[in-house]
Amino acid sequence: MARLLFELLKPWIELDSEFSIDVANLQLDSRKVSVGDVFVAIQGHAVDGRAFIDKAISSGAVAVIADASEEKPHQHVEWRADVPVIYLSEIGSQLSYFATFFYQFAPMQLIGITGTNGKTTISQLTAQWIELLGKKAAVMGTTGNGFLHDLKPAVNTTGNAIEIQQTLSQLQQQGAQYTALEVSSHGLVQGRVKALPFAAAAFTNLSRDHLDYHGSMEEYAEAKFSLFSQHDCQYKIINADDEVGQQWLKRLPDAVAVSLTKPQSMSAHPSSMRRSLWANEVDYSDAGISLSIDGHWGEADLQAPLIGAFNASNLLVALATLLSLGFELDQLVQVAPKLTPVIGRMELFQASRAQAKVVVDYAHTPDALEKALMALRVHCKGKLWSIFGCGGDRDAGKRPMMTEISERLADESIITDDNPRSENPAKIVADMLQGAVNPKHIHVIHSRYQACQYALQQASENDIILLAGKGHEDYQIINGQTVHYSDRETAQVLLGLSL
Structure with missing residues (x-):
């Protein structure tokens, strides 16, 4: 999917015709650079990519986009071995937009899942449910990226901004109509999904994790909340049984509240004031979970071969997400018994x-x-x-x-x-x-x-x-x-x- 370098950089810098260079791909890792690629050299948390510019050029990079500095300010251009090195300010925070502009994958329905626990289960249940209804769905997250029958290993829950766009472009070419992404707090803080348009985003729960990175539970919570407050997100689905989720519902009046109990326990927002989905009854057996549900989309009985109360919550969050996207309740309930447990999750x-x-x-x-x-x-x-x-x-x-x-x-x-x-x-x-x-x-x-x-x-x-x-x-x-x-x-x- 070659693009011309000067066209790609128009939002950031005006370049003349000598920059009519075909770009095959974008790479953040100099070790992955091939002939025709552009190396993006950013100053990261642990490694400064600018130290590897010469290595990337020797591997075939046709251009380098690098973080600006005092010595080499914004829009400064230098040439190394006939390869342009273009310095731009704050590339890291703009990388998601830059990658979106380059890959330009056709619109598909993106579903973001954030929270401490349950992201993988909800994303894969969501994709399973969509597939059972005859559409193509992929996932990106902890257990891998791709279609459920052919997941490719992933190094991080949420890849870097370029990897995400590359993967989404590839999935779109393979026919994906929906992709459910696990969105980590690290990924949100570092802007890795900043430019993605989410058709829906769901919050599972919040408990102690990653304090070595965030420093406090308050900072950790705000990192997660930014998916709903600072990103393009059409539908918001919040687990009202989580204490943090209850607080967020007060800040997100248009969000869908999901609960394993009747609506009077859904914070200060009963069903009459917002769209909601709840369970009137939940039964657990060796065969799985049975739920009698009610809410904005009507009443139904649902069975799925999963174990435990938190999986009942995961089911409801996935269900509310799909209902928000326009799937029919009766069809979702009909195929729910065909859902399967997620590998390595209960x-x-x-x-x-x-x-x-x-x-x-x-x-x-x-x-x-x-x-x-x-x-x-x-x-x-x-x-x-x-x-x-x-x-x-x-x-x-x-x-x-x-x-x-x-x-x-x-x-x-x-x-x-x-x-x-x-x-x-x-x-x-x-x-x-x-x-x-x-x-x-x-x-x-x-x-x-x-x-x-x-x-x-x-x-x-x-x-x-x-x-x-x-x-x-x-x-x-x-x-x-x-x-x-x-x-x-x-x-x-x-x-x-x-x-």
């Missing part, structure tokens, strides 16, 4: 012989662990086991909180390694044990495989073992090295199931 593994069940979930925050254990308790006829850890080089404040939650809600707790990264695993465990009332009753087994093996050896057939923290991931980062490991494979191997 994913159940059970052998045919008499053994405990193993549930693999991505829960790696205090709130997510608490909700996962509470969700499994209603399904558990025996003991509830909790295997969990905490990541290294991340917010240490949540470590004792995780242990307190597990000790309070599970019958048996095993602390194990998550991603220690560069930290000593023993130090992480010591921090976690600070949250225990009876630390002698907490098992510590650093190997995740051995921790699950021990639990299965000790558990009865009516027990449920929650293997929390990794979910869909197939690696661990230990002592700075990435090694292959999968909770899902662990459960399958130990239960004698086929991989």
Whole structure:
């Protein structure tokens, strides 16, 4: 999709005909530059891309767009080996607009999902539902980018501004009519989706996470809220059962309120004052979740093969999002039983012989662990086991909180390694044990495989073992090295199931 350089840069700088250079692609990473690409050299949080300009040129870059400085101010142009280096101010904050102008993907319905927990589940349930109704939907987020049957790995929940536009352009060419994007707080603060027109955006919940980056819960919340206040967003869907969501509904009078309870509990905004969707009844069984729903779009009964109260909330948020976009309630309800659990999200593994069940979930925050254990308790006829850890080089404040939650809600707790990264695993465990009332009753087994093996050896057939923290991931980062490991494979191997 070649573009002429001077045409691309018109909104930022006027260039003459000598800049009629065909541009094949945009690249933020000099290592990915190929012949015909333009290298965008920005001063990032950790790396200054301007240090790699010469490398990008030697790899075939036909032009470079770089962050301006005092020495090389806005609109300054220099030539290196017959390649123009064009300096512009504040490229980082404008990168999403720049990428949009370059890729110009045809309009598709974009759905943004933000919040601490539930983004992956809601985005994939939304895409599944759309596909079940005969339209093409893709996802972008933690478990990968693309169509659900062919996800490509993603390094970050929300890619950089250029990667997002590249991917959306590719998905549009492959026929995607809708794309559900997980929108992280990092991505919002760094402006990675600033220029995207969201047909709908949904908020799941807010709990402690990423404080090593944001510094406080208030800053974290405002980062999330910016999706609704500072971005192009037509429909806004808010989980009214979350305390932060209730506060946001007061700031967003046009938002759709979603709740697992009747509307009188929806903050100060009953259904008569805003569009809303709620559940009159919710039933949980081994077969899944049954909801009797009501609200702006009418009444219905809905069944889906998912586990736990938070998945009931995820279902309602996804449903309200699709209803806001014009999908019919009766059609959505009709196909809901065909929805499937998301890989690594409350994913159940059970052998045919008499053994405990193993549930693999991505829960790696205090709130997510608490909700996962509470969700499994209603399904558990025996003991509830909790295997969990905490990541290294991340917010240490949540470590004792995780242990307190597990000790309070599970019958048996095993602390194990998550991603220690560069930290000593023993130090992480010591921090976690600070949250225990009876630390002698907490098992510590650093190997995740051995921790699950021990639990299965000790558990009865009516027990449920929650293997929390990794979910869909197939690696661990230990002592700075990435090694292959999968909770899902662990459960399958130990239960004698086929991989």
